[in-house]
Amino acid sequence: MNTTDFLRLVWPSTGLYLILVPTQFTDRVTGQLVKSFRHFAFATIEEASNYALALANDRDTPSDVFFALGSVKEDLTRMRKADRDTAGKKVRGVHKSGHDNTQAIKAFWLDLDVKADPKAYATQAEAAVSLRQFCESMGLPRPMVTSSGGGLHVYWPLTEELEPEKWAHYATILKQLTESWGLKADASRTADRASVLRPVDTHNWKTGSPRTVQIMVQSGPQDTNKFLGRLAYLAETINLPPVQLHKAQHNVMQVAGTPLAGTPLAAAVDIEAMNEAAAAGAGYELADPRKAVMKCQQLSWQAANQGLVPEPLWYAMIGCLRHAKDGAKAVHFMSKQSPTYDAYATDVKIQQHTDGGFAPTKCSTFEQHNPGGCDGCPFKGKITTPLQTTRELVQVAPPVVELATDAGVVSIALPPPPAPFKRVINPMTGTARIAMTLGDKDGSEADVVLYEYDLYPSKLIYDERESRYNVVIHRWLPKDGWKEFDVPTGKLYDRKQLAMTLGDIGVLPDLAHVEDLVQYMIGYIRDLQKAAASSTIYAQLGWRPDMDKFVLPDRVITATGTEPLAVSRNIVNTLSWQERRGSLDVWKQIVATYERPGMEAHQFGFGVGFASPLFAHTNFSGMIVSMIGERGAGKSSAALSANSIWGHPKMGWADRENDTARAFVQKLGVLNNLPATYDEHTNLDGDMVSDLCYMVSKGQGRQRLRQSGEAAENHGNWNLMMLMTGNRSLNARLAAAKADSSAEAARVFEYEVPPNTLRKAEADVAWGPGGQLFENFGLAAEPYIQHLLKNQDWAKDRVRHWVREVDRLAQVTSGERFWSAGVACVLTGFELANGCGLTNCDVNRLLDFAVKVIKGMRLDVEENTRSPVGMISEYVNSNLRGLLVLTSDANAMGVAQVQHEPTDKLRARLERHTGKLYIDRADFRRFCSKCQVDPTHVMRELQLSGVLLSKDTRIVLGRDTVYRTSQTLCWVLNVNHHSLGGIGDVAAVPPLAAPALAAVP
Incomplete structure (x- = not known):
């Protein structure tokens, strides 16, 4: 099912259709950055679908794309927000004036989040199991399910569209069913007519790398009357409360008489809910009655003297302990030794107190009925009720993180925070906050909130490039949600930088709690060290020193399997890396184009992608392969194809003309053994070409010193082949700039690419804008490297064999050794690629091509060199x-x-x-x-x-x-x-x- 078919299934047939992309702007009142959506309205589903795909697959700036599930009556996307507010209208949904721009809705939906949150699922598999059980329990038909790139989107498309109000009535029933059953669906989505979700075949960029939105479970439209009838039946049989409007939300900006009344709203607060939560001791665990009796002198005396307790004091005990954990049992335990004990009468008193909704008995009430009983109490004057001697904040479950393994993504529960720290429930947000238990010399303890939002470390990472450890910190904020940050562990021990380090990641505790919060982090990190080994952020891709492992941005490849890696931000930023995607079979069909006779020039350039890791088996550190020819000859396509072996077609793209020298060297150092590609070297002058030839062949990055003065390990070196394309000869520019450019020319394998080898229409399908190569890449690396690792000794010998063969056939001199080394690696690379089924290259035909190129280059170099x-x-x-x-x-x-x-x-x-x-x-x-x-x-x-x-x-x-x-x-x-x-x-x-x-x- 493609995007258009999907939208036809869930969208109504009337109204206008909205496509949305995320945006942000600065609020003129608060000065804060506000996240929003930019809307685009279309008259037909086809137009909307095409535009969504164009946005999602834009070559330069691909975007997250959403669609509004309800169609709209008017196109208000071109009206300024201020004008819409004046008119009392919204682009989608209901304005506070009461105007509803929703035309119709033709589906019901659920949004099942997958993240480290008690209100979400840990994995998609867990969410899918829960959804299936919910549908079976409720007798609901099988829904259509899509992977949003993170969680699951669930749809019941209908045969007929519904009016917004009718839909809202039944959607609220569906919402109540999910809540009563315990399905962790996003409650803000299920009954919101203005909801937006992600269409299939677009991409989720939330984590920085694209994850495709795709259908997991297919399902057709449901008979509208049958589906609504089922919801109505469930509402009656499960005895759900009548569907009614939500309670009004209030905030200080709307309360008459306050200084800020009339000011634009910042955040809504449900005052009624806050009051109820406070009265019930929201966020606290029920007190342990045994601890309360031990720490309270009044209760201790009653426990030891049950036959002497007067009724008012006994009733005060009931009013206190009935609020504790297993309160009724505690009350009976405190009463049954009395000669007047009556179980039924005791239960009646407990029920009377409960029905009255009375708060826990205060310390002053005990003192009133038993004067002097509180004398000497260490808690006197510090608490209002004996229950506060043991009341603890409710702890949340330890965080759950997802780890990639060979078997797939698994969920791992982290250890709980070390004592005296704890992650406790925040009753106002439903999320966690950070607290610690403090005690004083008189034995009293209390939980103190250090930070109002959730914060915890999840793992230690050794940064190979910086030679230091970082800790991955997860931080939650009400408006930003979850974000991850890498913080050097050393900064946690620098008192001068403590507050600055926390502030840099958006954590703003009271200054009095900064050091306590850091101690929480350090203690947690120590426990993590005991529980799991640290991960490694590799500084360079390609071979490890022993050449038994090969590093790619998201995994380490060995001869027997792969080890998943956390993607380094340095590699993502340096190479604009993206996750592999698409079909290996489609990719093989694309590159098979180069196997046609007459395509040897293109095939050799593409082969640099396979050859670059083999260049480590030569005595050289780097060389350049230069493809020159007319515009449109297919030079850039060969470079894109070489890159696509390892990742995105532009992953290894370099630009010495516009990059700083340091950035250029860093890119080569990160690539290490992967091919570098340089498109359009035409504008480089002779001096820069000369510098580039020496730089690439030297294979050495910037040497750095440690603070001690000793040399740091150099992670900027490389051993690779660079593929360059252009309209003008590199060697000709070298000759124009220098009398003797033979040394540089010896480091460049240059040849001309013939024009018109492919029809433009055929080339565009694979390499043009939106071409197949940009949807199918990064898939050949693993089978190729695994085959190479299993045949490492053979590959070394084969490179030496081809060097000797090329030297013999082309009569290569000692000054031309780079040429034969490069050709040998390309030929060996294709033999390996043929061996693992990636290509079907005629190696002998490519050898003949390379020998002819060498003989022609020799004449060019001699002609361009002054004696x-x-x-x-x-x-x-x-x-x-x-x-x-x-x-x-x-x-x-x-x-x-x-x-x-x-x-x-x-x-x-x-x-x-x-x-x-x-x-x-x-x-x-x-x-x-x-x-x-x-x-x-x-x-x-x-x-x-x-x-x-x-x-x-x-x-x-x-x-x-x-x-x-x-x-x-x-x-x-x-x-x-x-x-x-x-x-x-x-x-x-x-x-x-x-x-x-x-x-x-």
Whole structure:
């Protein structure tokens, strides 16, 4: 059943349909952030369904999506809230003016929450069992059930739609049935005509990662008359109270005469309920009568002297102990030793007190009937009734947390808080609060509330990256609900930061209770340490040091199974990680496209995803595979497919141009052995490309020091392959920026992707907006890594085998070892993927493709690399204005014949008649540095070839001419050497005659 079919089933056929997304705004009066919904109205179910799916599956900003179960009469979504309030209307439901915008309703529903709360279920399985038992007990038909991504949504769709008031009548009966039976349904949803729930095939983002809303139990529409008749029958036979309107809610803003009367409401308070709760001692356990008798002097005397107790004092005892636990038994125990004891008469007195609704007998009443009986009592003046000597706040059950295991999600009850702390019921909210039992020197004890809301630690986590322990703290607030926070345990011991640490997570106790609350947390954490081992937040994905485990964001894979992990917030934030989803079979169909002949360029890029974990079996730390080609050739699709092996198609996306250097390095460090992908490197300049080549191949992150000065463990290193795509060649940009870029080029395996290998329509189905790859990802990692772990030694040998084979076929030199290593990992990766049924790659065809690429790259690198002789030629050409060319030695008068005069600072001297070229050594070194070439390497190569005659000759470059200079340390080169052909003819100008000597007078 798709989204449209689902909505057709539960929505009425008349009215307008509302789709909602969560939003928030700042209240102008209180300044607080208020959560709300943004509404969108549609005339047809199809339009509403399509819009809901578009919002839920938006590529950039997917959203939580809800639908209003009742259709509406008017589209009020475009009217400002202030204008709606003035008109006395709401977008959905009933306005306080009485106006109801609900058109019709065609279903009944329940919302079963699953969370650590006494009013909810611990697991979906527990909720499902309870729902089934409820339906069987009530004789209700099987409902349609959806998983909301957290709890369960339950629907009874009807054959006919109902008017809002008629629906509300029967919905209230359904609500009463759930409450009387004990089904933990959200009472605020069942009979609320304005309710919103989640449509199927959308996603629940409440935990930060998407959980799909899906149908768990199918069911068709129920006959409307039969269903309503069943509810009416149950209301009569179970003797439910008549359905009536809810009691009015009051608050201080509405009480006439108060300073805040008329101010906009902040929070409603049921005053009647508060008064009733206070009168009944809400939130407290019934007193233990034995303890009360032992601690109260008046009651102790009565227990020991039952035959001497006068009737007024005896009746005072009844009025006190009948409020205690098993009060009637206690009263009889305190009476039966009296010679006038009559069981029936005693019961009558107890009943009279009960029927009168009298409060517990006060201490002053005992003192009135037995003066002096309270003298010396340590509690005198501190309490009003003897029951308060033992009254304790009602404790709630220990928290229940869900843990992921190989067998699925299981619920674990945490140990209770350590004494004297306790989690006790808050009668006003129904949730827990934190208290502690305090005693004084006179033996009196009392429970003191430290914090009004629930707060507890659930587990310890060792943060590998920070080398410290964190505690996961669960905190509940009335408007925010439950949230989890990771707090370093060390902060709990820093007195200066105690209040700040609690305040940062929204816990605001009275300052007097801050340290007590921290002691509660520390004591609880100690008990957790005794009960369970700590979890680990891994700093990096990929291989563990012994290479027997492979870490993914949500699990550790071994050869025999998986170990679930709590997802690290650092990994989620760094990689925008999402849970795996979809079908492995669909994913295999998508990537099988690359197995067609002619798709080898795409297949090799996709194969980097399998190859990256194998790069740890080479002697290198990282390399780049660069796919270049026209726009739309499918380069980015190959990168997305490589990422989809491990998670979301954009999980490994990197961007050196826009990310800070530190963020970029951190991303590589987190990926560790998983592939990194970089889409559109076209705008990177040559210098940045050069830095990137060295950075990736170095595989080393930032080294940090501890406070002690010793080096911290570096969790920023990596051993991976980076797949880059672009329209322009990386090697061409390197050559333009540097005279010799061969070192960088050796770290880049670059090839061109042919265009038009796939029809656009076919490609869009898999990789286009909303394509299948974005709904089916992260599923291949587990079978691939498990197969690799079981064949680890074979994989190592296979990488070495392919290195030797590629070296032989492509005649790879020592400077090109990165190329053969990368190809070997891709080929081995596909052999493993073939072996576990993920792909069906023709490895030999891919080998032929890789060998051709290597041979072509070698020619490109040689063409783009300037030789040492070329550097000399470039230097001379760039310094023609500083060149002196001579064609003879000095004549008898000491003057040589000049062919080319310098017009700038003299840098070189060419003697055509001797075949020698003198160049300024220091200036040539500067020229090499500017071109990013090692001058020592140039010197060594020129010496070996016989071009460089001397590397340290001192000469006056302008000797025997009028261009006098000081001595310069020069290189002397042989311009008659065949490799320097043309240098001697650099100055094609007529020779100048030697200047004439002036006549001697």
